[in-house]
Amino acid sequence: MERFEHSKDREAVNAARARALEALLIEKGVITSETVDKIMAIFATEMGPFNGAKLVAKAWVDPDFKTLLAEDTMAAVEKMNFVTRGAGAEGEHIKAAINTPKVHNLIICTLCSCYPWPILGLPPYWYKDPSFRARAAREPRKVLSEFGLDIDPSKEIKTWDSSAQIRWFVVPERPAGTGGFSEEQLAALVTPESMMGVAVVKPPGT
Amino acid sequence: MQTNFEHFALGIMLGQSDMPPKDNGSLCFGAPWQRQAFGMALALSKQGVFEWDDFRSELIATIAAWEATHDKSDPSWDYYEIWLTVLETMVERSGLGSQGAVAS
Numbered sequence: 246m247e248r249f250e251h252s253k254d255r256e257a258v259n260a261a262r263a264r265a266l267e268a269l270l271i272e273k274g275v276i277t278s279e280t281v282d283k284i285m286a287i288f289a290t291e292m293g294p295f296n297g298a299k300l301v302a303k304a305w306v307d308p309d310f311k312t313l314l315a316e317d318t319m320a321a322v323e324k325m326n327f328v329t330r331g332a333g334a335e336g337e338h339i340k341a342a343i344n345t346p347k348v349h350n351l352i353i354c355t356l357c358s359c360y361p362w363p364i365l366g367l368p369p370y371w372y373k374d375p376s377f378r379a380r381a382a383r384e385p386r387k388v389l390s391e392f393g394l395d396i397d398p399s400k401e402i403k404t405w406d407s408s409a410q411i412r413w414f415v416v417p418e419r420p421a422g423t424g425g426f427s428e429e430q431l432a433a434l435v436t437p438e439s440m441m442g443v444a445v446v447k448p449p450g451t
Numbered sequence: 452m453q454t455n456f457e458h459f460a461l462g463i464m465l466g467q468s469d470m471p472p473k474d475n476g477s478l479c480f481g482a483p484w485q486r487q488a489f490g491m492a493l494a495l496s497k498q499g500v501f502e503w504d505d506f507r508s509e510l511i512a513t514i515a516a517w518e519a520t521h522d523k524s525d526p527s528w529d530y531y532e533i534w535l536t537v538l539e540t541m542v543e544r545s546g547l548g549s550q551g552a553v554a555s
Contacts, residue, residue, distance in 0.1 A: 273548070281494065393479070
């Protein structure tokens with residue numbers, strides 16, 4: 246079929262096509278040379294997961310804090326002086342699910358609004374999608390593989406359902422190659438997706 | 452609850468035949484032109500040059516056409532090449548540029 250034919254210098258051709266299209270759109274005044282970068286920055290910088298990243302980093306360097314986070318999450322959060330009170334008080338009852346070499350945790354929510362936002366920021370759109378939630382409960386391994394995350398078959402996947410009473414977040418495993426990192430350096434590696442369980446924290450530079 | 456267009460646009464693709472390749476939960480681009488094509492499509496739809504649903508319908512149809520004429524494991528599969536073709540088609544349909552102008 247002719248429409249899918251491609252030449253040997255396919256990559257160069259595609260790059261030229263994309264360039265030509267962008268040039269045309271800039272010429273027509275539809276976009277500027279900065280438009281693509283601006284759009285992509287939205288994917289690169291997530292909204293407000295910094296508090297959660299600090300909790301995770303502290304748990305990685307301080308075993309006592311990790312234990313407290315697992316057993317009494319709110320007490321651990323209190324120690325951090327975050328603003329968890331106030332607007333909507335969504336952070337009132339947060340619980341941590343700790344990833345281990347044997348267990349990978351995934352959080353879902355059968356209601357629409359619950360998500361530990363003082364820690365994780367606002368939920369992405371797909372997180373509130375009923376089919377995502379239903380499938381994550383039914384076939385978590387398959388859903389995770391759609392996120393490009395293949396969990397080792399030897400690992401158990403536990404799915405935690407947030408509710409109006411309890412909002413879960415995941416403490417991902419500390420990546421290799423981070424010995425000697427400060428809490429701040431570690432926190433910079435933690436992504437919102439990893440605290441929802443749909444991704445893992447990758448070693449630095451990978 | 453604020454939902455930005457970018458999250459919405461990607462969210463409705465999740466688990467569908469037109470979902471972009473992902474790696475560890477993130478979008479992954481094999482080359483700068485792929486990121487460029489992806490960003491342009493979102494920008495144009497956001498501005499109303501075409502509806503996101505229409506872009507997706509064309510993308511799903513084009514992927515289906517490719518799959519009907521190729522083996523599923525054919526190594527010549529290139530998601531973003533198809534994306535780029537669809538984007539050119541949508542721009543042409545919007546009356547912004549002809550195939551000739553895009554190809555020149």
